[in-house]
Amino acid sequence: MKKIYVLLLLSFVILKATAQTDTTTSKILSKSETDEFFSDAFRKKNLIKFPIFRAYTYTDKSGTYYVALTESADSINQAKDTVNNTIKAFNFKSDKGIVLKKWEINDFKTPSLKGVEKEGSIWFWTKYCEFNDLDGDGLVDPIVVYGTFGTNGYDDGRAKILIYYKGQKVAIRHQNSVLDPARKTQVDLTFYALPAKIQTHVKELMEKMVEKKHAIFPSAYADKMDKKVTQIGN
Template sequence: MKNICTFIFLTLFSFTAIAQSDTTSRILDKTETDEFFNDAFKKKNLITFPIFRAYTYKDKSGTYYVALTESADSVNKLKDTVNNKVKAFNFKVDKGVSLKKWEINDFKTPDLKGVEKETSIWFWTKYCQFKDIDGDGLVDPIIVYGTFGPNGYDDGRAKTILFYKGQKVVIRHQNGVLDNERKTQVDLTFYALPAKIQDHVKQILATMVEKKHAIFPSAYEEKMSKKVTQIGN
């Protein structure tokens, strides 16, 4: 009986490993990026900003290409590129035809009466991921981007976007020097996601705090924990 159970366990483990091995992702180099996102393709799909980074990933539903684009409006005194807008595109390649699956558009907060509220917006690629988080054979793309305020990260914004089986789930966060300036808005659909995905996203947010890219109020952390506990029950 013990041997039978062991065999079943190993069989299931092997099946899971095979299923997960079918899910891959990688960053495209410049040559690959220019080949797929050529001038004609960009014109057809209204990709007008420079491509900052491009990815491809494959899962059981097909092969996909993602472009993260930034407006690159100017260069500041520190020789950093300043962006007023960002856009992301996801295309599925099916029988030689590229179909757009989703698009992200955002921009830095406009100046108010000549006062600059935010200096730039850009993709935080160190947090962007294309992984099969819950092991269902489908990649769960996570796109993260944010802004600089007058005090850098301390009063900028951060936005985390997850695509789960075609559903867009967003966590919006405003950093602030003072406690009452910090605000976090979580889509209610986040709490209906599998616990493994919720935990994964929360770990990304925790890393953002550790790296001083985000400051979350304790009330938000307590709320997240309570919500997850309630879903689990």
């Protein structure tokens, strides 16, 4: 009887732990939902000056969060694409009517040199952005990806992957190029302290970027990352 009781207790603990890690949710906000949370007054108070390209909300065991990806939308080019010189992202936690900013992203395209444009635009690559619990600890691990167009499109543009793990930002910065000496990837050393599941997921995401021709990583890149190489050129 005692053994049965212990087994039942263990089963209860396991089920409870599983339930806790399955409570995360995330979704893209509709325009009306975006306007409701990110009202004009809220945007003014929090210095959100650019148009919101996309907004998300997610909930995990620590609370409910709202994310706004904003782009400067400075002009329209000949291909009728929006040109952004600057991007900003904001993450807010909402708890019992109190909203606090948790983190912010600011970046911009490389400025022109003597009137010559090195990059055409910078924008969020939302097909790679995600807000999921990657390691099963009940906390969402946001991944935000953005990049630029160079003079030859993606071939010489930049890409940046930002992972937020328990409030800590971990970055992978990449310069595309069809020439080996000009191609460079920088990986924060803190990446290697992330749980293995998150590291694997990010490497798979990078492989997807290569498949979609949005990034050019060295063929032996995955092996080099496993060896904790923080800057890769060849």
